[in-house]
Every structure is written in C-alpha cells, then in structure tokens.
Amino acid sequence: MLLEKLEFYGIEGKFKTLIESHLTGSYQRVALNNITNNNNLSKWELLKCGMPQGSILGPLFFLIYIINLPTIVNNDNNMVLFADDTSTIITEHKSKGL
Numbered sequence: 727m728l729l730e731k732l733e734f735y736g737i738e739g740k741f742k743t744l745i746e747s748h749l750t751g752s753y754q755r756v757a758l759n760n761i762t763n764n765n766n767l768s769k770w771e772l773l774k775c776g777m778p779q780g781s782i783l784g785p786l787f788f789l790i791y792i793i794n795l796p797t798i799v800n801n802d803n804n805m806v807l808f809a810d811d812t813s814t815i816i817t818e819h820k821s822k823g824l
Contacts, residue, residue: 728791735790745783752778 729746737745752773758766777784792812796805804815 728787731790731793748781748783749777 728749729742732742732745753770754773755770756768777787781787789807792807795812796807799805799814802817804817806813806815
C-alpha cells in the first residue's frame with residue numbers, strides 16, 4: 727500500500743525500486759533477556775510488513791502512509807496528526823429531549 731501511495735505522489739523508476747528493495751526481504755528474530763545463545767533465540771522470520779526500526783526514512787514513510795487519514799474520519803470527529811503520532815478526538819452529540 728505504501729508503494730502505491732509513493733507512486734501516486736510521483737515516486738517512480740529507480741528510486742521506487744530502491745525503496746521497495748529497502749522494504750522487502752528483511753528478516754528478524756527475537757533474543758530473550760538480551761542473551762544470544764541458541765536457547766534464547768527465536769528462528770529467523772521474514773518480515774511481511776513494517777519498517778526497519780531506526781530507519782531515517784521511516785517517519786517520512788509513515789506520514790505518507792497516513793496523510794489522507796483525516797479525510798476518511800467521520801465529520802463529527804477530529805484527527806490530529808503530529809510528527810509520527812496520531813490522535814482521534816471523538817465528540818459526543820447529545821440529542822435534546824433525551
């Protein structure tokens with residue numbers, strides 16, 4: 727979905743291919759208690775979604791990914807976007823006579 731949005735915003739060709747290669751084919755595993763012997767390590771698994779942690783481009787890609795989020799939220803509610811965080815403000819309307 728992110729790659730489709732990047733293309734929508736004009737990212738194509740070699741740069742899009744470079745980004746795609748950065749986002750695909752990554753593996754991760756978990757170490758328990760920060761001990762890296764075989765008893766405390768999970769097996770390597772292919773990442774199917776997400777962004778490498780600590781990525782310099784991660785916050786930019788996140789913003790591109792969520793940029794149209796406020797347009798799909800109900801008009802009675804507010805969406806606040808700031809840096810790499812989002813908040814939804816839900817307002818309750820009370821009907822008269824209830």
